[in-house]
Amino acid sequence: MCGISGFTWEDKDLLKRMNNAISYRGPDDNGVYTDKYISLAHNRLSIIDLSQAGHQPMSNKEGTLWIVHNGEIYNYKEIKADLEKKGYDFISNTDTEVIIYAYQEHGVNCLNQFNGMFSFAIWDVEKRELFLARDRVGIKPLYYIYNGKNLIFGSEIKALLQHKFEKQIDLQCLNSFLTYKFIPSSKTLIKGIKKLPPAHYAVLKDGNLTIKKYWSLNWKVSKNNLTYFISRFDKILVDSVKRRLISDVPLGAFLSGGLDSSLVVAINSLLRDDPVETFTVGFGHKIDEFSYAQQVSDILSTNHHEILLDYSDITKSIPKVIWHMDEPNSDITMIPIYFLSEFARKNVTVVNTGEGADELFSGYAHYNLGAKVLNVVPSPIKNLMYQWYYSPFKRRNRLSLLKVSAKDDKTLNSFLHFNDYPKNPKEFLNKILFFDIKNQLPNWQLNRVDRMTMAHGMEARVPFLDHNIVEFSSTLPINFKQQIFQGKFILKKLALKYLPKEIVFRKKRIFPIPLHSWIKDNLEDIMEEIFFANKKSFFNYDYIQKLIKKHKASKKQKPFQLYSMQLLILLFFDIWYEMFINDKSLNELQKFIQV
16 A cells, blocks of 8 residues: 556656655655656555565566556465466565566456556556556545646645646536535546546556546346355455455454444454454444444454544544545544544554445445335436435535526436436446445545545555455345345345354444534534635535524434534535645644634
8 A cells, every 4th residue: 555646757856746745655665766758656555575675666677667556456476476477577575566567468458357456557668658547446546637648647636736737626526525425426626636437547648548447347137046145255255355364564453343344353353363453443422332342352352452532632633634535525434534543553554444345235224215116216206315315415505505506506417327327237226336336435435444544554455345246246136135124134144154143233323423512512613713714705605604503503413413414514625625725734724623
């Protein structure tokens, strides 16, 4: 896990600034390579082969291919063995060197061989060709700017912003952000900065940029029985966890006590000879996860660690967390994960997590609505139902908040994705799951996990998002995902092999942060000061003032914490805007957060 950056001309000063901007992603080593046509930089977090042989940028033996790589290729040893049979010689035990020679042997088709999470760039000296690629699910980030001739890329937006250009907000993306809580496209809030989509690669040759998809799900439902599916799932999940134990540094796991993280830890425990180091965060609140996580730890005999936060901790951390997030994120859980990562890093360098299981196997409550019974509901009603779930700002809220006309508010129509996107699968539940796999996971959840762990130079691995498991989930009949409004049916069936019944069927809980009381006790006045100190031309501040008054007048938590969520999203965006658009420093913004 590392940080990469570069561009298609030579400028050593700019390259150094870009590399320094994301140095925390790779605290163990850094390096650069330049020639007249390319500049490449790398910050290394050493995970496999800790020797200097893993230094990047790395080249093939002839010096004709140069690579910078962020992530892990878990099956690199198998690929390496095949390449050695074809006469390739290796000087390291790194997965990065395997990528170079796999590309040299197979070209872009090398991507089909890789099992892992990755974003990388390869420069072909002789062809003067740049090749960029991103993993299938979008676990690792990759941003770029292309001006029709040259390209600049990096693991994070803040690296690209070292290249000076006029920064403007894309108002349609802001509208999408307020609608979904993330931006379901390759665009970002800053005009001109894009994300290479998951499962895509890009080639820049003679100033021309070509982007192509190399992997997709077909959603062809299998007709096998439940016994077959459970056996198959068991095999590929154990194999996935086993692959993600490859490490030359200490490795542990985040443990909430919920089904997903508990199952990952249970399989970890069976595959390892030593106790698993597990980590949990809480607030001393009655809905904390401490007791659940401790129960699982006791059953699995892990070395368990707890960190207790208070609301002043998370309030004071807001600017720093948003700076590390790189893009605005409406998920408040990023803050406790930030502290949990900092805490865990004292003991381990790699953690396994449970992300992805809900999106693959229908774990969230709103997926209940997508079960077979809703296939008979007319599409407009389906779209309204899911807009109601996804959107913290409904259409009337956005039209009140943003200075856009009803005609310009096109985000509403994007909910038609649920109706006709993709053409296959046919089942409405699978349409929703696919929407979330394609959009919510890479642009929200995985974005959060990457940034909060890498802020402390720590690698997070997600066993449920092995592409073999993702493909498997798309072949399942929906009644093996959802049964009588009970999600993750097959996951629970499999988990009974590894965990007690009371853990497997424990009621699902959201991350325990009572937004209403936190904001009322710590943030209401701070929010008002920040909002009105630096007004944005595209916001209607009468609406924001009314929203603050409504929150102050509310005496208890509203359903779904709606006012709290709306204010929090606006606060996170405002602080992000001041840092990334107006170039305010952390210290300047920190003065507003005094608890």
